[in-house]
Amino acid sequence: xxxxxxxxxxxxxxxxxxxxxxxSGPACDGEMESYVNLLLREIEKQSIFYGDHxxxxxxxxxxxxxxxxxxxxxxxxxxxxxxxxxxxNAEITIECNPGTVTAEKLENYITYGINRLSIGLQSxxxxxxxxxxxxxxxxxxxxxxRLAREAGFRNxxxxxxxxxxxQSLASYRKTLERVAALSPEHISAYSLILEEETxxxxxxxxxxxxxxxxxxxxxELTGRYLGEAGFQRYEISNYAREGWExxxxxxxxxxxxxxxxxxxxxxxxxxxxxxxxxxxxxYAACVEKMEADALxxxxxxxxxxxxxxxxxEKSSLQGMDFxxxxxxxxxxxxxxxxxxxxxxxxxxxxxxxTEGVDLQEFQRYxxxxxxxxxxKQISSFTEQGLLxxxxxxxxxTPRGVDVSNAVFAAFLF
Numbered sequence: 001x002x003x004x005x006x007x008x009x010x011x012x013x014x015x016x017x018x019x020x021x022x023x024s025g026p027a028c029d030g031e032m033e034s035y036v037n038l039l040l041r042e043i044e045k046q047s048i049f050y051g052d053h054x055x056x057x058x059x060x061x062x063x064x065x066x067x068x069x070x071x072x073x074x075x076x077x078x079x080x081x082x083x084x085x086x087x088x089n090a091e092i093t094i095e096c097n098p099g100t101v102t103a104e105k106l107e108n109y110i111t112y113g114i115n116r117l118s119i120g121l122q123s124x125x126x127x128x129x130x131x132x133x134x135x136x137x138x139x140x141x142x143x144x145x146r147l148a149r150e151a152g153f154r155n156x157x158x159x160x161x162x163x164x165x166x167q168s169l170a171s172y173r174k175t176l177e178r179v180a181a182l183s184p185e186h187i188s189a190y191s192l193i194l195e196e197e198t199x200x201x202x203x204x205x206x207x208x209x210x211x212x213x214x215x216x217x218x219x220e221l222t223g224r225y226l227g228e229a230g231f232q233r234y235e236i237s238n239y240a241r242e243g244w245e246x247x248x249x250x251x252x253x254x255x256x257x258x259x260x261x262x263x264x265x266x267x268x269x270x271x272x273x274x275x276x277x278x279x280x281x282x283y284a285a286c287v288e289k290m291e292a293d294a295l296x297x298x299x300x301x302x303x304x305x306x307x308x309x310x311x312x313e314k315s316s317l318q319g320m321d322f323x324x325x326x327x328x329x330x331x332x333x334x335x336x337x338x339x340x341x342x343x344x345x346x347x348x349x350x351x352x353x354t355e356g357v358d359l360q361e362f363q364r365y366x367x368x369x370x371x372x373x374x375x376k377q378i379s380s381f382t383e384q385g386l387l388x389x390x391x392x393x394x395x396x397t398p399r400g401v402d403v404s405n406a407v408f409a410a411f412l413f
Contacts, residue, residue, distance in 0.1 A: 001085065004053035004269075005251040008039065008076060009262030010065035014100070018133035018203075021195040023264040023278055024063035035263075035280075036072045040079045042261050042287050045294035047083035049322075053257070055084045057091040057248035064120075066096030070108040077112045091247045093118055093157075098136035098144040106151035116246075117148050118157040118188075123164060124175040131165045131207065132192075132200065138178075145182060155244060157186035162218040164192055165200070165207035172218050173225070180229040185244035189222045190237050191215065219402075236352050236404055253349045255342075271342055272323050274331040286330040293329050339366065340413055343373055348408035356395025370394065377410045 012027040012035075027035070058080060065073070073094070080086065093116040094109060109117070123129055124138045148156055158179050162172055179187060192209075194201045210218065223233055231239035235253065238246065251258055259267045264278040277283045326334045337345070343366055350357035362370045371378060378394065381387040386400035386407055400407055 001052055001054040003056045003251075003256060004050055004084075005057040005248055005256060005258040006055055006059070006080065006084070007248075007258060007260040007265055007267075008058065008060045008065075009260060009265040010060060010062040010068060011035070011263050012067045013062065013064040014067065014097075014135045015133070018131075018200040019192060019195065019198055021198050022063065027067075029069070032068055032072060036068070036075060038284055038287050039076060039262055042290060043076075043079050044083055045287075045290045046259065046261070048294055048297065050084060050259070053085065055080070055086045055090055057251060058093070059248045060094040060114075062095055064097050064100055065094050066100040066105070070105045073114075074108065074112045077114070081113075091116055091155075093246070093248060095120065096144070097134075098141040101144060101147065103147050103151060106147055106153070110152045115153075116155040116157070117153045118159065119144060119148070120159045121179070122159060122161045123167070123171075124178045125167070125171050128164045128167050128171065132161075145184075155186070156184045157188060157246065158182075158184045160187060160189045162189065162191050162222065163210050163215045165209050167210055167218075169210075169214055169217050169221065173221060176222065176225045176229075180226065180231070183241075186238070186240045186246060187226060187231055188238050189226070191219065232354075234354050236401060250353070253352050255345055255349060270322065271337040272326070272334065273337065274323075274326050274334045277330065277332055282330065289329040293325065342366070344412050347374065347411040351394075351396055351404070351408065351411075354395060354401075356393045358392055359389075359394055360392045374411060381407055381410070 009023070011024045012032060013024045015026060016024060058077070060073070060076070077092070090113075092114045094114050095118045097120050106117075119141065121138075121141050122132065122134060124141070126137045129137060145156070145158075160175060160179065194204060200207070226239045227233065230241060232242060233239050234245050235249070238249065240246070255268070257269045259269060260276065263276060263280065263283050265276045267274055277286050323334050323336045343362075346362060346365070347357060347370070357370070359370050366373075378387060378389075381400065382389070385397055386403065387394060388397050388400075389395075396404060396407065
């Protein structure tokens with residue numbers, strides 16, 4: 001069976017943070033229930049195409065998925081289990097914001113099989129949190145973290161951000177110290193990006209941001225401090241204790257198959273990329289077309305052939321014009337990746353990982369060596385000390401990580 005990862009988008013939040021340009025917004029309970037019902041319909045009907053796949057990870061992201069009533073989260077995961085073959089040791093993650101979960105909700109998550117929690121902290125400085133529009137303070141984060149541990153979570157990620165308005169190197173160091181002292185299994189540390197049309201961007205003249213040198217010092221401090229605290233950097237912005245890397249995110253960087261469910265969710269299966277509509281009405285219409293298509297494709301299955309084996313035989317993606325089917329059901333940005341685009345992604349996504357890219361895998365996958373395609377770039381960056389090769393692996397050096405965007409761009413034709 002082929003491996004498959006599932007992303008489920010929950011677009012609800014208490015309010016949008018000032019830096020956020022994600023597809024999210026406030027909603028009432030009735031809207032949540034209606035949305036979950038659409039999700040369940042999409043999951044059920046799309047599962048017919050993945051009978052020969054095994055789900056190795058599920059990620060509920062948003063938005064703030066923890067705003068859903070617990071039973072709604074349970075309904076979603078129950079539907080996935082009913083319609084997909086789920087690996088016994090599958091990694092199942094849900095994102096949450098401090099203050100949006102209770103002890104009971106966290107215990108329910110454990111009951112539903114969720115085994116990884118990702119908490120959006122960003123900073124331990126209350127002033128910094130207020131300036132970026134977060135709904136919580138540091139104390140509420142600590143309470144959420146305590147409740148999660150008591151509920152039984154043994155795999156917790158904490159999100160942090162550098163370059164925030166009013167942030168100093170000293171305050172950022174304090175955030176790193178406080179978070180590392182809690183001993184989470186995983187830390188994601190990103191630099192703030194000012195996205196156009198967000199409140200933080202529109203009002204940027206009203207804030208004082210760290211200058212370029214301070215931002216650089218924060219970046220270097222992250223790797224140095226977390227490394228000394230026992231966290232291994234395995235991707236440019238992600239750190240984990242040994243054995244606790246995020247398996248779901250590594251699927252993206254290794255170009256594995258993943259399918260996204262929900263408003264605006266992205267997918268990539270067998271070198272075809274696409275997105276769901278971002279408007280609710282268009283998404284609902286898309287789900288209806290998916291259902292009609294699924295009924296048409298499965299019409300020849302008799303009542304005695306409704307088990308997974310029959311679905312697998314009738315619904316294999318092999319030989320199907322998958323991209324055309326996606327277009328007919330109103331998916332957006334459907335892209336059949338060319339061989340050139342596949343090679344580009346292999347390189348610039350794989351090089352994000354500290355382990356780098358597997359040169360033998362490149363040759364096995366594309367029928368040519370990486371040196372044949374990218375010999376000039378590899379030679380040049382190796383001479384500059386930005387890339388290094390060890391055995392079958394090609395990876396960024398510490399200097400290369402510092403200028404990674406420039407290195408990645410060179411692998412685009």
